Amino acid sequence: MESIWLIPLLPGIGAAINGLVGIRFFGKRLAGVLASFMMGWALWLSFWAFVELLGTEERFHQVTVASWIPPIPLDTVDGVGSFTVDWSFTLDPLSAMMALIVTGIGFLIHIYSIGYIEHEPRGGVARFFCYLNLFCFFMLTLVLGSNFLVMFVGWEGVGLCSYLLIGYWYHKQSASDAGKKAFIVNRIGDWGFVLGVFLVFFTFGTLDFRAVAEAASQMPVETAAVGFGVISAICLLLFIGATGKSAQIPLYVWLPDAMEGPTPVSALIHAATMVTAGVYMVCRNAVLFTHAPMVMEIVAVIGVLTALVAATIGLVQTDIKRVLAYSTVSQLGYMFLATGVGAFGAAAFHLMTHAFFKALLFLGSGAVIHGMNEEQDMRRMGGLRQYMPITALTMAIGAVAIAGIPPLSGFFSKDEILFRTFLHHGVFVPDRVLWGLGVVTAMLTAFYMFRLINMTFFGAYRGPAWGHGAEEPGHDDAGHGDDHGAGHGHAWHGPHEASRWMTIPLVVLAVGAFFAGFVGVPIAFEAVWPWTATIEHFLHPSFVAQGAHAVEEAHHMSLLGEFGLMGLSVLVALGGIWFAYRNYVERPEAAERLAESLAGPHRVLTNKYYVDELYDATVVRGTMGSAGGLWTVDQRVVDGAVNGTGWTTIAASWVSHILDKYVVDGLVNLTAWICGEASYVFRRAQTGLIQNYAFVTLLGVFAFVTWFLVAR
DSSP, X not given: OTTTTHHHHHHHHHXXXXXXIIHHHOOHHHHHHHHHHHHHHHHHHHHHHHXXXXXXXXXXXXXXXXXXXXXXXXXXXXXXXEEEEEEEEEESHHHHHHHHHHHHHHHHHHHHHHHHTTTXXXXXXXXXXXXXXXXXXXXXXXXXXXXXXXXXXXXXXXXXXXXXXXTSSXXXXXXXXXXXXXXXXXXXXXXXXXXHHHHHHHHXXXXXXXXXXXHHHTSOOOOTTTOSOHHHHHHHHHHHHHHHHTTOTTSOTXXXXXXXXXXXXXXXXXXXXXXXXHHHHHHHTHHHHHTOHHHHHXXXXXXXXXXXXXXXXXXXXXXXXXXXXXXXXXXXXXXXXXXXXXXXXXXXXXXHHHXXXXXXXXXXXXXXXXXXXXXXXXXXXXXXXXXXXXXXXXXXXXXXXXXXXXXXXXXXXXXXXXXXXXXXXXXXXXXXXXXXXXXXXXXXXXXXXXXXXXXXXXXXOOSOOOOTTSOOSXXXXXXXXXXSGGGGTOOOOSSOBXXXXXXXXXXXXXXXXXXXXXXXXXXXXXXXXXXXXXXXXXXXXXXSOTTOOOOOOOOOSOHHHXXXXXXXXXXXXXXXXXXXXXXXXXXXXXXXXXXXXXXXXXXXXXXXXXXXXXXXXXIIHHHHHHHHHXXXXXXXXXXXXXXXXXXXXXXXXXXXXXXXXXXXXXXXXXXXXXXXXXXXXXXXXXXXXXXXXXXXXXXXXXXXXXXXXXXX
């Protein structure tokens, strides 16, 4: 565990090598293998750190790499405090689980990318793997950081890398615009996060997570009777940051557009790691949030509304990656619903299972796009299971998992969230309302996911034809280079399976999506499964202050009631699956008739509730209009005043020049001229002859005597 600082450092080294050397000198395969090796090494270290953590009693270990910020006197609520920050990492159950997710899923995505990105130029491949490694470096810094400031470095770093990866195809206008949109929207959320961190230090005098949790545990819970206090303000500001990073209402609009990046980017950033950073941050500060029940209610409401809204939009999307994008937004809403009702363990559990099945679905969609010559519209697919059976099977497993069908992983984590939501007593929201919305969302999830599966893999083939003289469609292990057809100067021979570089990660993720849920089997099954709620018991120390003892939740429900809730959630999921099969396989014309009969709602959903248009009409145009007004004020008023002052100064200096030249200098010159002219008269008297001077003297004496006599 002393070497946990190496876990983020290794992908950082890989990014530096590929970025500084690989772009100029490495071949395509070498750049990918190097990046994958660094991720594999980090995965190995994460696994051994996890094993060592299991052998400790305290389940907590902190490693200080260096003193980062020396003591600085700053004001706190208790007077002047000492602001000092160490660059340190913490290994506890929550960070250990997250490190395994980031390195494990990241490693598989790196392997997949070797086959996916081969068609890019050599330097572009090295640049791509540099960005992937750099993203993993920052994400591991985020989850392993022991204080808010180290987390913030990782937080901002993954935001930067998302911009780089989404806009990887920078020559494509939509991709560069999507990258800028993601970056700007995340900055809005980060504003709240930064203010929350400032308030944390002002309140507690430290930014260390454990010290903050211990101090907060000694403070009273800010219920509605007590009032909205400083802890509630901190939690609300932190949650604003989480809504940006984890794509919740109202800052979710960047994530669907982020599908413009390469598919491995979608899987890594927007399914498995970056978008879960907000959920992780809330879970990491569970002690703070449990002392702010009013904010937790806000979190739960925002979460369930985001889940429902995104699920309804996903019902009508035709781009295979956009369906998965809105699915990600919806599942993140489920996670925040769990944190809002105090089920932090269930939220982390769903985060883990979601990493498997959503990465699987995204990578599977990439394999479909790859095999369909870059086609992403599901209306131009159909019947692909005969051409790409491995992709079809693995994606079907992922769809069953996310739909919540037992015994796949999504059932266990989603059922735990719904169960804990059912038991929750709201502060402002009536009981069972959040649960009811969660159940409806579960049905919609099953429907749109199997709509995707049915439109893509079942029914008749609806895609473009290929040359009659070409080979029949089938398996092609030649790699990704021949799969991009006309777009890269190669002939397309019809739909076909991806290369082994891409299918092997799909199989591994499918196994994880199938079995990962068994670490969180509900307590209701303890009679037949001895390891119930294993992951929640394991994670519990991360959600309480140091020294607090684990307290078992009282379920207040009979086994019959628990199994009834499970059965209901399974039934609604099966109903969604059946409805999708009926409308897109048995009677595909029924879906078209339904869309025509509900043209108004269908148009609203197709246009995503016009939220982007609303933001464009208000926020974007308002900002641009304000910027234009400020530019006008700057040009006409500020610059006008400056320029006017300049011209006034120039005019005053010209007048001063005229006065100086013709008045001041004129008077001086006139005096000099008068003196010069007068001196000419006096010069004539200065003859140098003594007799002249004697004569003048006599005249003077004569004049004086005359005046004296006359005056007398």
